[in-house]
Amino acid sequence: MTVLVTGAAGFIGFHVAAALLDAGRPVVGIDNLDPYYDVALKEARLALLLARPGFTFVRGDLAEPATMEGVVADHPGITGIVHLAAQAGVRYSLENPRAYVRANVSGHLEMLEAARRLPALTRMVYASTSSVYGDNAKRPYAVTDPVERPVSLYAATKRADELMSRVYAHLYGIPLVGLRFFTVYGPWGRPDMAYFLFARAILEGRPIRLFGNGELLRDFTYIDDIVAGVLAALDRPLDWGDEPPHRLFNLGNNRPEPVTRLVALLEAALGRKAIVEPTGMQPGDVAATAADIAESTRDLGFAPRTPLEVGIPAFVEWLRGRNTA
């Protein structure tokens, strides 16, 4: 019943690992503490996990074949994998495309190879993204929609992960579940994401730049709802039909909100007004994201229950505690 969580020092990986430990399940976490954003935040998450019984940590780069060979040799009893390690972020993929191919494509291949060699493995769940839908005009996005027109290299690497997973399910019968996350936020979140950048800027009296003039719509999804969906994807019996055992699901809030509303809620929770600078669209950005979650609800019991007006104050409370710690 040991679960391997990759990206355990990352935002979603930390919360998933904590939830598994809460349920009494042993967790092996792996992360290379990549310096893409504040390593101190990753170390602080990790310290909380390391303090808990049942948690074992491996520091290493999973795109390096020897790293995963070592994990497989040391932990042959792993029954489930939640693969969340990646080079995330849309905008940074214009700046450093190689980091994406290395972590997301080579790294994903090493995870599939590890899955092949783990004798007790029953399923591997992995992170994809709403970005695979590109700028689809049809909304909400359904998992059956075409995804052949990505607009960022980040999206292209995640789509490659889905295709490689399909191949491994076909060739080796490894049960694989890909989750397309829609803008996840909450306590212990990622400092490169808009809600976090805005909160810091508002607190420090700096202007915030609203891309797409604030008219972008995002399906903001609270971390606890995502964790529930990830655990269901790991544990729920799934009908694979006549196809190889590979399924894709959207995990989103299904309630797209304008970014201006996010700003208003941040202002209310922080008790300060934002200085807003409207800015045009950024290359690689899409105008709106909205998840069709009918299949996720039916097959995973996925039912997001946290609206932005609850989730943003929870995030701000955490941020205040961290700033004063």
Ligand SMILES: NC(=O)c1ccc[n+]([C@@H]2O[C@H](COP(=O)([O-])OP(=O)(O)OC[C@H]3O[C@@H](n4cnc5c(N)ncnc54)[C@H](O)[C@@H]3O)[C@@H](O)[C@H]2O)c1
């Ligand atoms: N947060 C979101 O809104 C969101 C949306 C869509 C998809 N996702 C996907 O969900 C997953 C988790 O995202 P997150 O927000 O927790 O990101 P994160 O950056 O906080 O976590 C990823 C972790 O992976 C680690 N990592 C990166 N490359 C590695 C490597 N080669 N070897 C070992 N560890 C490595 C990083 O150090 C980091 O701690 C990612 O796959 C991301 O692409 C996230």
